[in-house]
Amino acid sequence: MPDNPHGSDTDPENLRAFIAAGLERARMRTHALTACDEEDLLKQHSPLMSPLVWDLAHVGSQEEIWLVRDVGKMEPLRCDLDQMYDAFQHPRSARPSLPLLSPVEARKYIAEVRTKALDILDRTPLEGSPLVDRGFAFGMIIQHEQQHDETMLATHQLRVGVPVLQARALPASVLPTGRDSFAKEVLVPAGPFIMGTSAEPWALDNERPAHEVDVPGYWIDTIPVTNGAYWSFIDDGGYRNPRWWTAQGWAHVREAGLVAPKYWERNGDRWIRTRFGVVELVPEDEPVQHVCWFEADAYARWAGRRLPTEAEWEKAARHDPRSGRSRRYPWGDEDPAPHHANLGGSALRPSPAGSYPGGASPLGVRQLIGDVWEWVSSDFRPYPGFNAFPYQEYSEVFFGPDYKVLRGGSWAVDPAACRGTFRNWDYPVRRQIFAGFRTARDASQTMVR
CATH class of the missing domain: 1.20.120 (Four Helix Bundle (Hemerythrin (Met), subunit A))
Structure with missing residues (x-):
């Protein structure tokens, strides 16, 4: 290219x-x-x-x-x-x-x-x-x-039936080796960083302008929440206990009859899923996907944690504590390459949690770009100084409490439509999208699980 x-x-x-x-x-x-x-x-x-x-x-x-x-x-x-x-x-x-x-x-x-x-x-x-x-x-x-x-x-x-799509195998060089050892979470120190962008040529209006945000210290998961971790929440009665859900979330669980992520089914003591027409065991080590915001929020509460704010997510993804600047991507300013992230859609699935060490942030947070969109706690709001461009309907009509923000892109996203400042949004009930999450906690909070 x-x-x-x-x-x-x-x-x-x-x-x-x-x-x-x-x-x-x-x-x-x-x-x-x-x-x-x-x-x-x-x-x-x-x-x-x-x-x-x-x-x-x-x-x-x-x-x-x-x-x-x-x-x-x-x-x-x-x-x-x-x-x-x-x-x-x-x-x-x-x-x-x-x-x-x-x-x-x-x-x-x-x-x-x-x-x-x-x-x-x-x-x-x-x-x-x-x-x-x-x-x-x-x-x-x-x-x-x-x-x-x-x-x-x-x-x-x-779709009902087997689609015509064929999955590409992920290269072994980007997968965890079994010898990889990294912390469960990393501390992001308190302090200001530059959020958003005023310089990215193809950034959309909701990514602009660049502005300083002072963020208290917090801990954030090194990897997205996995299927294996999520089914512990299910097995502990997570979908049956209103304690973990907001009132709106619990009402949705009952109305929609949610018992597991979309496309999951119980088969004896195992979970299976249908992925593009293929029925398979749910892989324990993949980031969970096809969960709505309410499910992500409930899991985080159950785990004694919370979803990160949008500013926390972006600081973890872009802030370089050594230089003090915000980078385009966790790994630096260069466009995504195959060793950085699972993007482009041909894999038809997330890569195992802990993959792509070449795409890690300076603090060692992995898979912030690609694999699964990540729900954050924030509503979709304009940045200070926002100007609608080139038309109001791209972002402005969606601002408000009805939509929650997703960050980072999924395995289905092309690199052209994914960067450290890119913002996605959807209703908190949506599950057909390729969305997962990671959790966070305040720096002063004791880790529970």
């Missing part, structure tokens, strides 16, 4: 090549995730998710609006599609009733949009207005398509 635009190389042609490669990587992934028969593309596999064919055309619609019309100032291809593929106009549960493009029509449409977008990339100065400076609009579209690719992976997990 060409040199990245975030480093010292600012040559515009290298930046164009980097953008073109990112667009192509996203599109190849989109095609791979929609390489199933027409019935599966048109079917709604869960009311929580759109039909796959809606996502397929939606990524093209957004690319047309922002790159073809806004950046390129070209005539619209399909104005008639704007409302149908506007995520705010139609809830996911209602999208199957729309007169959606067929798979053949959708593929033709997104190909036509892409041809025009690449022509625009070739002739657009990547400097000047905030929308095009350092390729922001192109980076926004790359991230948008990759986010929908992750959403389509969640849809595939909900």
Whole structure:
């Protein structure tokens, strides 16, 4: 891949090549995730998710609006599609009733949009207005398509039957050796750090601006909570004891009939799960995933701990106590490489807890990037000095107590849509997403478990 635009190389042609490669990587992934028969593309596999064919055309619609019309100032291809593929106009549960493009029509449409977008990339100065400076609009579209690719992976997990996806084995060099020895938790000393960013070229509005936050000292788990640790909570009656749950969480447990993470089933004295059509024993050493915020919060209470705040999570992931600066990633400023984190989606699962020592933070916290999104205790709120850009509906309409924050990305996230400042959010009841968590405690608190 060409040199990245975030480093010292600012040559515009290298930046164009980097953008073109990112667009192509996203599109190849989109095609791979929609390489199933027409019935599966048109079917709604869960009311929580759109039909796959809606996502397929939606990524093209957004690319047309922002790159073809806004950046390129070209005539619209399909104005008639704007409302149908506007995520705010139609809830996911209602999208199957729309007169959606067929798979053949959708593929033709997104190909036509892409041809025009690449022509625009070739002739657009990547400097000047905030929308095009350092390729922001192109980076926004790359991230948008990759986010929908992750959403389509969640849809595939909900499909009945065996999907067409094939898992890639994780390289042995990034896995725990059995001789790895690291502390259960690490102390993050009290003090200020710089949260958010004002310099990351493709950072989205909710990541901005950079600002100083003073954080009291705290302990944080070195690794995410594992399946094995979580089933101890289940076996101890965690889902039957309201003591560990908020009032809202306990009401949800009873209403939804929760007894374990999504896709888990009891088989005698063992837990099994269905993962992309494959039934298997739940691996004890993997980070737990497909738990909602209420489940993560209840486990933390049961363990005598708590979820970290968003500021605590980001300080653990970015703050270098030696230099005092905030890095782009736990390991430094360079873009993710295969030895840093489990990203990109091809593994179809988290890696064992303790993997990727090359991606550890300066304090030794592992797997902060990739593997599972991590729920934190914080509501989704704007940073001081927030400005909506390039449109209010990206972040601003979601701010408030209804949404909880997730950080760090999952195994299903592409590196383009994941960094130390990246913020995700969802309702606290959501479980179809690839989310887990780690726990924390105040520096003054005695460790209970």
